[in-house]
Amino acid sequence: RAEGERAAELALAVWRRAAFLHPRFGVLHLPAPPEGNQAGGTGSAASWLEAFFRIWRESGEQPRDIALENVRGAPFRLLDAACGADDASLCLDMAHTLAYGQEGDSVRPDILKRVRLLHWSAPGPAGMPRDRHLPLTGLTPGQKDWLLRVWARRALPLLPANVTHLVEVFDWEGILLSLPELEEILGRA
Numbered sequence: 001r002a003e004g005e006r007a008a009e010l011a012l013a014v015w016r017r018a019a020f021l022h023p024r025f026g027v028l029h030l031p032a033p034p035e036g037n038q039a040g041g042t043g044s045a046a047s048w049l050e051a052f053f054r055i056w057r058e059s060g061e062q063p064r065d066i067a068l069e070n071v072r073g074a075p076f077r078l079l080d081a082a083c084g085a086d087d088a089s090l091c092l093d094m095a096h097t098l099a100y101g102q103e104g105d106s107v108r109p110d111i112l113k114r115v116r117l118l119h120w121s122a123p124g125p126a127g128m129p130r131d132r133h134l135p136l137t138g139l140t141p142g143q144k145d146w147l148l149r150v151w152a153r154r155a156l157p158l159l160p161a162n163v164t165h166l167v168e169v170f171d172w173e174g175i176l177l178s179l180p181e182l183e184e185i186l187g188r189a
Contacts, residue, residue, distance in 0.1 A: 004051030032073035053084035063087035076105040089116040099123035112158040119168040135174035136181035152188035
């Protein structure tokens with residue numbers, strides 16, 4: 001609980017310092033369960049989120065201004081047990097979805113309606129459980145097939161109309177390589 005309160009205090013300081021830029025929202029990684037408790041430990045994540053959003057609200061801020069991001073060990077299904085995070089927005093990271101076996105969460109209508117931001121990159125070869133932020137040309141045939149055949153058809157139509165798509169690749173050439181791939185994925189809806 002104390003970690004969630006401290007995280008809220010730090011996030012508030014950054015939020016207020018950046019206020020002159022008029023940010024639409026901030027992204028916050030979901031808290032992962034403690035090491036060795038990856039399978040089930042939603043309790044500590046739920047109390048962390050409850051403490052974070054209690055401080056956030058008490059400071060006069062709106063939970064919708066925070067987009068919680070799915071990360072390794074912390075899929076969106078953790079939100080099912082989280083008190084206080086119901087009004088938060090979501091940042092759906094597609095590379096994390098593919099790398100960490102979170103495909104089921106990424107097609108849930110209750111999750112999709114809260115998404116304000118999608119991060120796009122290729123995680124790297126299948127079986128490597130990490131996100132390497134590769135251009136979308138680095139998707140394996142299986143990853144690309146799932147995105148085109150399943151995700152684009154089932155999930156993309158359920159996203160809010162004003163969702164932001166962000167190519168999360170950290171070099172310009174990789175961004176340019178990713179844009180036609182992203183256009184193909186988004187065009188399947």
